[in-house]
Amino acid sequence: MKILVIEDEPQLLNNIKESLEKEKFLVETASDYYSAIDKIFIYEYDCILLDIMLPNGNGLTLLSELKKKGENENIIIISAKDSLDDKLKGLALGADDYLTKPFHLAELNARVNAVLRRQKLGGKNTLEIANIIIDIKERTFTVNSKDIVLNRKEFDIINYFLLNKNRLVTKAALAEHVWGDNADNADNFDFVYYQIKNLRKKLHSCNAEIEIESIYGIGYKLIEI
Amino acid sequence: MKLLNQSIKYVSFSILAIVTIWAGIFYFNMLNEIKSSIDEGLENYKRIIIQNSQQDTTLLSKNYFDESFFTIQRIEKEKALSVKDRYLDTVLYMQDADDDKPEAEPVRMLITAFELNGKFYELKVANSMVEEDDLIKELLNDTIWLYISLIVGIVFINNFVLKKLWKPFYDFLSQLKKYRLGITQSLPKVKTKTKEFTDLQNAVNALLKHTTETYEQQKQFIGNASHELQTPLAIATNKLELLIEKGNLQNNQAEDIAEVMSIIERLVRINKSLLLLTKIENKQFLDNHTVSINEVVQKNINDLEDISSFKDVKIHLKEEAQLSVKMDASLANVIISNLLRNAVFHNNTNGSVVVEITEKNIKISNTSSNLKLDEKLIFIRFYKPGNKSMGTGLGLAIIKAISDLYSFKISYSYNNSMHLFQISFTE
Numbered sequence: 003m004k005i006l007v008i009e010d011e012p013q014l015l016n017n018i019k020e021s022l023e024k025e026k027f028l029v030e031t032a033s034d035y036y037s038a039i040d041k042i043f044i045y046e047y048d049c050i051l052l053d054i055m056l057p058n059g060n061g062l063t064l065l066s067e068l069k070k071k072g073e074n075e076n077i078i079i080i081s082a083k084d085s086l087d088d089k090l091k092g093l094a095l096g097a098d099d100y101l102t103k104p105f106h107l108a109e110l111n112a113r114v115n116a117v118l119r120r121q122k123l124g125g126k127n128t129l130e131i132a133n134i135i136i137d138i139k140e141r142t143f144t145v146n147s148k149d150i151v152l153n154r155k156e157f158d159i160i161n162y163f164l165l166n167k168n169r170l171v172t173k174a175a176l177a178e179h180v181w182g183d184n185a186d187n188a189d190n191f192d193f194v195y196y197q198i199k200n201l202r203k204k205l206h207s208c209n210a211e212i213e214i215e216s217i218y219g220i221g222y223k224l225i226e227i
Numbered sequence: 228m229k230l231l232n233q234s235i236k237y238v239s240f241s242i243l244a245i246v247t248i249w250a251g252i253f254y255f256n257m258l259n260e261i262k263s264s265i266d267e268g269l270e271n272y273k274r275i276i277i278q279n280s281q282q283d284t285t286l287l288s289k290n291y292f293d294e295s296f297f298t299i300q301r302i303e304k305e306k307a308l309s310v311k312d313r314y315l316d317t318v319l320y321m322q323d324a325d326d327d328k329p330e331a332e333p334v335r336m337l338i339t340a341f342e343l344n345g346k347f348y349e350l351k352v353a354n355s356m357v358e359e360d361d362l363i364k365e366l367l368n369d370t371i372w373l374y375i376s377l378i379v380g381i382v383f384i385n386n387f388v389l390k391k392l393w394k395p396f397y398d399f400l401s402q403l404k405k406y407r408l409g410i411t412q413s414l415p416k417v418k419t420k421t422k423e424f425t426d427l428q429n430a431v432n433a434l435l436k437h438t439t440e441t442y443e444q445q446k447q448f449i450g451n452a453s454h455e456l457q458t459p460l461a462i463a464t465n466k467l468e469l470l471i472e473k474g475n476l477q478n479n480q481a482e483d484i485a486e487v488m489s490i491i492e493r494l495v496r497i498n499k500s501l502l503l504l505t506k507i508e509n510k511q512f513l514d515n516h517t518v519s520i521n522e523v524v525q526k527n528i529n530d531l532e533d534i535s536s537f538k539d540v541k542i543h544l545k546e547e548a549q550l551s552v553k554m555d556a557s558l559a560n561v562i563i564s565n566l567l568r569n570a571v572f573h574n575n576t577n578g579s580v581v582v583e584i585t586e587k588n589i590k591i592s593n594t595s596s597n598l599k600l601d602e603k604l605i606f607i608r609f610y611k612p613g614n615k616s617m618g619t620g621l622g623l624a625i626i627k628a629i630s631d632l633y634s635f636k637i638s639y640s641y642n643n644s645m646h647l648f649q650i651s652f653t654e
Contacts, residue, residue, distance in 0.1 A: 011458050017465035024472070082457040084502065085511075086557070104461030104495055107468045155533055170472045174492050184530050184568060193537045218481030220471055220488065 003118060004028045004046070008038040008061070009053045009080065014103075018051065021107040022114065024169065035059025042068055047075050048121070049114055052097070054081040054088060062091060069096045076117040080105075106175035108221075112165035119165070131164060132211035132226045145208045155180055156201055163214065163224035172221035198222060230393070231385050239378050246377070250370040254363065261357055262335060266314050269337040269352050272297070276350060277341050287348060292319060296353040302340065307347035310340035319353060333358055395419035399428060406435070409442050409508065450505035453498045460498065464491050493619070500621035503561070504608075507628045512555040520550040520652075521584055523563045528582070530564075531571055540574045540593075542567075548586040552652045558629050565622045566591045566648055572618075573597060573646075581645075592647040599641035606637070 005027045009015040012033065019029045030045070032038035034057040042050070042064070050068075054061035065077060079092045082103040089100045098117050101110060119129070127139035135144040141157050143150045152160065158180045163171060173194045202214055215223045228236075276297055280286040290298050302310075317336050320329035334353040341348055395417040402415035414432045419425060467488050471481065506512060528542050535542055552559065570580040570593035578594035597612070604610045606627040609620040630637045636651040 011462065013462045014458060014465070017462060017469060020469055021465070082454060084499070103457040104464055107465050170468060172468060172471075172488065174488065175468075181533065182530070183564065184534060193534055196537055197533070217471065218476060218478065218485070220481060220485045 003048045004030065005049045005051065005114070006030050006032065006038075006041055006045075006047045007051045008032045008056065008064075009051070010034060010055070010057050011053075017107065018110065021111060025111065025115070027114075033057075035064060038064060039067070042073070042075075043071070046073075049076040049078065049117055051078050051080055051110075051114070054079060054083065054092070062088075062095060065092065065095045065097060076121060078113055078117060080110075106172060106178070108162075108166050108169060108171045108175040109179060111169055112162055112179070115165045129164070131167070134210055134212060136161065136164065145210045148208065150204065150208050150210075152204070155197065156204070159197065159201055163222070167224055167226075170217050170221050170223055176222070231389060234389070235378075235382060235385055238381050242377050242381075243374060246370055246374050250366055254366055258357075258359070258362070262314070262316075265335045265354050265356060266337070269314070269335065269354055270312075272352050272354070273337055273339055273350060276352065277343075280343060280348075287343070292353065296334075296355075298351045300349045300351075302347050302349045304347050307340040307342070307349065310338070310349065313338045316356065317353075319355075321355070392421070395421060395424045396427075399424065399431075403431065408439060409446070446505060446508055449501055450509070453501040453505065456494070456498050460491060460495050464488065464495070467491070497619045497621065500619045500625060504621065504625055504628055507558070507625065507632055510632070512558050514555050514557075515553050516556055517551050517553050518556050518559040520552055520559065520563070520589055521546055523559050524567075524582055524584065524589070527560070527564045527567050531567055535571050535580070538571060538574065539576045540571050540578050540580060542571070542580045542582065545581065545583045547584060550584050550586065550589065550652065552633075554633055558632075562626050562629050562650065563589075565626050566650075569593075569622060570646075570648075587653050588649055588651050590647060590649045592645040594644065595646055597646070600639060600646065602639040605639060 003026075005022055007015060007018050007022070007029060009018065009031070010033050015031050015033060019031060022029045030041060030047075032041050036058065038052075038056065038059075052061045052065060056064070061079065061081075065079075068075070068077070077097045078099045078101060079089075079097045080101050080103065081088060081092075084102045092100050099113050101113055123129070128135055128137045130136075133146050135147075136142070137144075138161065141154075143152050143157060143160060159176065162176065162179050173191045177191070177194050198214055205212060205214070211227045213225055213227050215225055217223055276286070276299075280299065287299050287301070289295075290300050292298060315336050315338065317334060318331040319334045321332045322329040333356045335356045336351055336353045339350050339352075341350060398417045399415055402417070405411070406415055414435055415428070416432075417424070417428065419428075467484055470476075471484060476484070524544065528544060531542070567580070567582070570591050573595050574580065574593050575596045580591065580593045583590040583592075600612060604612075606623050608624040610623075611618065611620040627637060629635075630650065633652075636653070638649050638651075640647045640649075
């Protein structure tokens, strides 16, 4: 899988590159409008991460150029502007997702994997990992062909972990993804812990061959047993 | 007190003083004038009498006042020599058509002495005078009328002329009263040729322009600063996330990193809240639709369910009416979710939150171990009582900014150990 990251901030670019390389993606980078244009028109990518504000050009212009060309790459916009306008404009121009800075690497990783997963499944909605089948559209969770009832939030947690398989998911990233602003309070990490504890119990009792590991009390990692 | 009435007050006092003094001086001057002209007449009369008495000696024995107003009496030489012409005000009994009996009437009397054929006589000549009390009465009467007509005239001038002159000023003032920094687009302006008013207008507008510029710059600065912080904060968080993923950390090192991460998280939250505040103040949310507050509340209670049940806080919703408000949907959500989150997070175990929706209001009250809050301070940015909370200190400031944007009224009260926040959605 080849990914192009277009971002002008070198440190952020390195972080994203390093994180994506852990996923065994082939990562290429561009840090201004012209080098981005060059790369986009010469090579093909599975996914492009696009910063809207670039030196000597706007990411949105680049996006429309790309769509004019008839390319079908997956595009995720990364922007420091949390503006609904930009988001709608970006999505209307054909972007697949829109991520606002600052973000957790787990969140970026989940978005990239979700976009690629959609492409890979090609219309199918089910995903198999170990002895588990997860239906993303129907929101069902099956272990050894047996339906396990998960509530809405539990399903979101599992799905998020699966998109970040073998990767660190911090409590903050998880809380933000699943509970949104409602959990943006540091003293609510106990609450996240409590939810994970319940989920672990469920996974254990149905003999699921996945496990949610604790990482230094900062976050978790989903692994196959 | 209005300027108009103030000026009437001062003018009427000063006119009262001026008219009173003038009346006094006028009275004495007039009296003197009358007396001196009577005195001239008496002098003349005296000469005629003395002349006449040389021919008609019977006159010399006329020692009472009759139709001719004089008496002559023989006196000693010594006494006569010491007599000097004296004019005095005295009374004589007189009777006229409307008097039943003689009445004392004021007269001017000249007392003098003369010598005739070696004999000395005292001559008293009288002439009737104006009655002083009548004069005073007349004068007082006229003065009062003068005073009244002056005041009426001044009130008239004030009301019709001054009001007209001051009109540009009052117009300017009413525009200034309605002026809201950062909201009103145009500067207050009136058409006038009065120099004082154009000066005032220029001075005020220069001040307003400067203040608006400062205000805009400050707003822009907060917005830009927050915006510029997004990327470094992203870099910092991501670096730490990568560091943890690398492993090989001691537990205490990991704890330190966790602490730094939570500090960065807090910075991110403060930053996001500041950006939101700036956007609200810049009116970047004005996608107004009719929003059902009932639905927003239900959705938020639903979203908070996990956390509230984890904290053992019960949320009771009392919907007495359907409340719809014309406003930006995302801001409606910010208001409700901030209030509900506060009510849940600042609660105690086994506590409760009561949400009451009426036709025009929403009331959100909660139990808490915190004591009464200071309603004057809680809506100020970064105010954090006790400094315990990990919050941004901006939640209520954001609610206040949204309420101000739409002219909603927000109030806080503390009753029966419940903290109550109420928003009235009436303008």
